[in-house]
Amino acid sequence: MEFGFDADQTLLQSALREFLAAECTPERVRSIWASDGGHSPELWARLAEVGLPGVSVPEAHGGLGLDELGSVLLFEETGRAALPEPLVATAAVAAPLLVELGGEPAERWLGPIARGEAIAVVGDGLSPLVGHAGIADLLLLPDGDDLHALTPERVERTPQPADDPGRRLASVAFAPGPATRVARGDRGRALREAALDRGALASAAEALGAADRLIEVAAAYACQRRQFGQPIGRFQAVKHMLAGAKVKLEYARPAVHRAAWSVARAAPQRSLHVSMAKLLACEAAGLAARTALQVHGAIGYTWEQDLHLWMRRAWSLEMSWGRSAFHRSRVGEVILAGGARIGPGETFAAPAGSEES
Amino acid sequence: MNLEYTPGQRAFRAEVRAWLAAHVPKAPLASFDTREGFEEHRAWERTLDAAGYSMVSWPRDYGGRGADLLEWLIFEEEYYRADAPGRVNQNGIFLLGPTLMEYGTPEQRARYLPRMASGEEVWAQGWSEPNAGSDMAAIQATALRDGACYVLRGQKTWASRGAFAHWMFGLFRSDPASERHQGLSFLLVPLDAPGVTVRPIEKLDGKAAFAEVFFDDARVPVENRLGEEGAGWQVAMSTAGFERGLMLRSPARFQRTAQKLVELYRSHAERCEPALRRDVIGCWTAAEAYALETYRTVSRLLAGGRIGFEASLNKIFWSELDLRMHETALEILGWRAELRPEAPAAGDAGEWLDGFLFALAGPIYAGTNEIQRNVIAERILGLPRG
DSSP states (O other): OBOSOOHHHHHHHHHHHHHHHHHSOHHHHHHHHHSSSSOOHHHHHHHHHTTOTTTTSOGGGTSOOOOHHHHHHHHHHHHHTTOOSSHIIIIIIIHHHHHHHOHHHHHHHHHHHHTTOOOEEEOOSSSSEEETGGGOSEEEEEETTEEEEEOGGGEEEEEOOOSOTTSOEEEEEEOOOTTTEEEOHHHHHHHHHHHHHHHHHHHHHHHHHHHHHHHHHHHHHHHHOEETTEEGGGSHHHHHHHHHHHHHHHHHHHHHHHHHHHHHTTOTTHHHHHHHHHHHHHHHHHHHHHHHHHHHGGGGGSSSSTHHHHHHHHHHHHHSSSOHHHHHHHHHHHHTSTTOOOSTTOTTOOOTTSSOO | OBOSOOHHHHHHHHHHHHHHHHHSOSSOOOOTTSHHHHHHHHHHHHHHHHTTOSOTTSOGGGTSOOOOHHHHHHHHHHHHHTTOOOOTTHIIIIIIHHHHHHHOOHHHHHHHHHHHHTTSSOEEEEOOBTTBSSOGGGOOOEEEEETTEEEEEEEEEEETTTTTOSEEEEEEESSTTOOTTSSEEEEEEETTSTTEEEEEEOOTTSOTTEEEEEEEEEEEEGGGEESSTTBHHHHHHHHHHHHHSTTTTOHHHHHHHHHHHHHHHHHHGGGSOHHHHHHHHHHHHHHHHHHHHHHHHHHHHHTTOOOOTTHHHHHHHHHHHHHHHHHHHHHHHGGGGGOOTTSTTOTTHHHHHHHHHHHTTTTTSSSOHHHHHHHIIIIISOOOOO
């Protein structure tokens, strides 16, 4: 039992933090927001140089071959940078889905994804909207329990302008058929559920990063902004709001890290752990956004101030890969069922049947 | 990261579970805030100690088993799972004990720790004074040196179980010219010494185990000082860190409450409004989050880290969670929620009411949550002090 990351993992995280601080500045985020497709091919190419789109693509296909535990800290950093690119969709969800699918789709797409030459997105099966669909080269979309792999010419995409310009949404229509179907029945459902868990996990990690950045930005502003002859950060009303947001964040973080472990190990309770993580991280990010806005006051309510880059990210992460109500209900289905193994000593318990007592 | 227990840890859990199943009293003991319950709980501490289970994380020389903090967490999980009695000497074993390990001389450790582990000597805290609450550095009680003794004058208050305890540890001003955090010394004071008067105070639950303690020229030997003369604040901060942090409120306690809350909800689900389902799920999830964060902290400590200001995050989280769980339970209980345990119609409601009254103290003791928020803002987030 050891709950922590090793030095390699935290080194990779700090290296990515530095890289994104230089490459994904607030100015860069704004220019991507203002672009037609909500996407920067130049930035995507830079991300590919450090291996991010192929973070979970096997090394044989040119990727980094990391599992969810190896990548969770990296998604905290992309959240901290409010990275607008389709990294969660392509790297955290589509690539592992293609690996599980195997066969022709995997052979065809994994290499290009790792090289930054292809963007793949996945429908979450909960919402009719698909994030980043407009710039996708491959769309993996559920139809009931079936899963279809579609290239852009086989779908009709209707943009649905939404609050976060960094995550362009579209409703997508397509004609499902044997030619597009890559999995069906139980297998299709299992793939869709695994994709949902991975998307929710990466979103939870991004929410942690966004929350951390929001608190950091607001604390810095509270030190610098003066009213009544002193920095507003000296007032307890301001201190206590920020402290509350910090508490919420620090108790969400370990839940996200545990969920990463459970998904990487295909633990039987991974969906429960992911839902807890998504719920806690998005609550923390929501509170951080609300708090940071209040600390900034009117200046935070402007388009010019950078604060909303992370606020909008915090809100749109809650909307992605299952909203909080969905995840809360998934937690409820497990813990409120009769005979659920909950309580002290069950947090890391092995599943029934594999334990001595 | 490796979130699986070792075979040794699983074996330890099985051993503790078996022992508790055989020894935990079948009927609940009387409240340790009554004289009768206090003695019943001391007898239970003797039973625990005789089997080496009183403080598993202490070295064997002091009555422990030399277990590491992970095994301590496992022990706590089994302890709460078994609904074993509350720890009447919690201020001693969880707060003063670790401080003695850090600051005590070998003689002090040998003198106090074994008798603490066995419940022979139960400890009360002496921090607060009538004019030193959240502002603890305003302490006025003095301990003036007179040869081989300190002579104590002044008053301490809000000492949990002070009405029955044998000893008190606390801060006294040993340099009368000093101010604030300087010139304080950490002393161990026998409550039966001449010049010490203990006056019980009824708490919100009507039980008179709380106490204020008056010192009128009570004499305490110099060897009862923990740490250097005048360095008491640093010693006390270490104790306060343990209290806010790891030891006093292990996650198993809140996980057990959350589990009972889930059971309560299940038995009333058909007449509960949907908002209560949401609250119950939120409480259970938060209790798990607390457990996960504690495992993370313990892993960090085992790798050589130390508990710092983040103990303040901890204290806010568990105290608010405990209150929220009890408030939710009282909502679920409907009209029975206000019934005392002895009310014929109370059923399990009385326990939740008692628990609620106790949980109300959480945001106040061990440093109010407002003080903790100041610490977080100033020491962790870097906001200006003052």
